Amino acid sequence: MSLSKLLTVCVIAISLNSTAAEHSRTIDIDSKVVSNHRATINGERINYSVTSGTQPVWNEEGEPTATLYYNYYKKDKVDDISKRPLLISFNGGPGSASVWMHIAYTGPRILKIDDEGYPMQPYGMKDNPHSVLDVADIVFVNPVKTGYSRILPNKDGKMPSADEQKAQFFGVNADIKYLADWINTFITRNNRSLSPKFLIGESYGTVRVSGLAKELQQAHWWFLNGVVLVSPTDIGIKRDGPVKAANRLPYFAATAWHHKALPTQLQQKDLNEVLAEVEAFTINQYLPALAKGAFISPSEQQEIAQRVAHYSGLSKAFVMRSNLDVSNNAFWKELLRDKGYILGRLDSRYLGIDKKETGDKPDYYPELSAWLHAFTPAINHYLREELNYKTDIQYKMLANVYPWDRSKNNTGEQLREAMAENPYLNVLVQAGYYDGATNYFDAKYTMWQLDPSGKMRDRLSFKGYRSGHMMYLRKEDLKTSNDDLREFIKASLKSQTHSAKY
Template sequence: MLVTRQIAKPPLLLLALIFSLFAQANNRDIEVDHKVVTEHKTLIEGQRVSYSATTGTQPVWDDEGKAIASLFYTYYQRTDIKDQSSRPLVISFNGGPGSASVWMHIAYTGPRILKIDDEGYPVQPYGIDSNPYSILDVADIVFVNPVNTGYSRVLKDAEGKLPPKDKQQEQFFGVNADIKYLAEWVNTFVSRNNRWLSPKFLIGESYGTTRVSGLALELQNSQWMYLNGVILVSPTDIGIERNGPVKAANRLPYFAATAWHHGKLDKDLQALDLEALLPQVEEFTLNRLIPALAKGGFIDAQEKAAIISQMARYSGLSEQIIAQSNLDVSTAFFWKELLRNESKTLGRLDSRYLGIDAKDVGDKPDYWAELTSWLHSFTPAINYYLREELNYKTDIKYNMFGPVHPWDRSDNKTGENLRQAMAQNPYMKVLIQSGYYDGATNYFDAKYNMWHLDPSGRVKQRLSFKGYRSGHMMYLRREDLKASNQDLREFIRAALPAKEQSARYPR
């Protein structure tokens, strides 16, 4: 005889709970607060270095103490040092806005870098290699991904919904909102990792320079955290006005560097070393081109002809093109024009990179050759590295560029904030690093920023500039990777005060 047994049905409440747990387990949601630690060894400058790598997330809280976002970070800490209190900490940001920290993380200062050739171009098979020039020998480093970059995300509310777009912008996506929440996050990170006694440095690249310039003052005034140094890599305008004749004229030294690289200058100029050529172009730009542009359509015809001739000589462009542009040649047009007769275009962020357009005619390239090249190599490298070497497993998509727009750029006073932070803190020094072939944030604009950061000139002894023969990410070129890290190393050491040296101005 067949015997059947009826199984009791679970209560509806239990079914709902089971379904909820199943849904949570299968949602693509970030873990709000956790970390994974791995141990490593490497050689830096011929010295064996032991270090830990902590990958994880740490919350962003609102004023009521509620977690509203979680930021993904990677923290490298040297483990063969007895006294951590005097060990510098470098807090690293990239830019965009909307860019992950991937670029400087696995190509510049970190202990592991992506596999590329000596000039920075992708090679297969993709992968990761040791960075023999990393600054980890002299400083610990944390790479921070702002909201919606890398694995960082806005958090859902109790009902499982994201805040409205306007609310997200108010909280995260603007010059000053970005600075405010990141300063709070840095405070928590420093406290959790017992780094209050450490000398502290901020480094930012591209829009990250706007970020760290503002953070320098915000950390001092709102978090009472004082810095030893700030490093601006390929800086933006940081709120310093460069409009009109200055904006147009400041492009010429970049044009000259790029034309020299591609062999488009007259023989006597090509025979010069780049760093012998650029000072004379800079002198012409400051003392003749800016005044000429300021005269507009009322410039004397003879003077205008002389200016056009010299601009053509320094830029590799024809006198006709410069005349037709009224002395104001846009960078986009330059990228299209310089190698037009060779059916090639120039990269925006690094003009050593070449592209091919559908048509030779036009006033700007079809795409940015350098960015496609970088995404080619960085994307597989960072996804592999985090999962396989640092053991950080997640189904969250790593956002090389995340959704952060529209970005509120109003009330950008970050340059003035940096000046004020330096004035308040006699310890603080600033280093600016730029690539000569960067057409997006050109090196001469970076110098101009430095000159006008403090018009009084009273802090100029604490400001320094370094240039490199590459582009926006100057560290991709092997020779510059070594040089730029050494410049960082020397800057960090020089920014550490002597024992018992007080932070005060002499009378």
């Protein structure tokens, strides 16, 4: 080969290698893009910045093992940042990106949907006049593999094995440990050491923030002012057997009321009045009856079945065939079977159509299809065009993080311990009445069982809404839930006028 041809081949090879490197589908390990915005929130004109970027997770040897994508909303011209609260937000899954609360609940920009939360075209974003950015800065964090967050190869360029990934990231306690380390770095990097600190988590995110309250306090010495549990899971507080079965009934009643499937004498009452009646029956009669199992008397079984049917919108015969224990799947399929509809799981206001009206469970969950329909185009456009964060990495709304290690889930007890050790720490529970995945009465039960001593009862509060798992999708509840969160933050800060002591 001639020298000129050899040089040409070398130049082409260098060019190809350079092109491959420039266009590799990877995310920057440590990056930051800042954009500036204005909004009117709670009647106040606010200028704010959004930092969109990635921040590494390190192992004990100081080597980066993953990088997490985040969006940090910060109000401009704050005189004293030490008095400005910081709200750290997580969604759940456990493989869910922090998209849902980001662009539908607390952030200053939310997706375009109708007043009840259904998708509309053209897709896009609009201002959120109810965001809590007026009272707190907010950082939305995407755990490993969600959003743009990714696991990194080791120093030898090899990706960790599935078992190694699980040990590092994919389990109740591994998740809490690495996220606490990440939060510690974020706090110190962004000069938020003196700021009042709050955690908010939705669904599985409530497990995450309950454990983080203790881990941040124990391993990093950050003491929180508040933890918000949105549509909470069990956070390690068991609700098995008769409790699990009985706790569904108030949710059944709420859903049947919404679909006008209750008897007239109940249907004409306000929902809150109906739920108070059903909750009392559930605790005082239904739960004890279920606890008797097969040894319940025939007459009592008949009486309880009639009451369950009365409150659920189901037939007495159906309740009897279920041995008084009606499953969620059976309810979603049965309630509107005669009308040809199934109910949504995460929000039972949503209706779907199955291939057959027969069967004992729905073919799919219509609410999740509707949500992904609206959220996916909105978040991808928003991050790239409004926040100016550009990458060819796919934004993963829902990521495969399974098998997830759910063993040794003691997060409810960890939250109780954090509260006991920190008199400033308050907890707010928010739940939608039409959520069948993490029903609101389970949320109440969890709150009741969190502190059996009752000595911290005044630091625990519950708020319910006439919507589902993501209660903020309904326009009326978007305002109410943000107002409740805003008041919770303000009330938690008032305690700082007193010393942290009992």
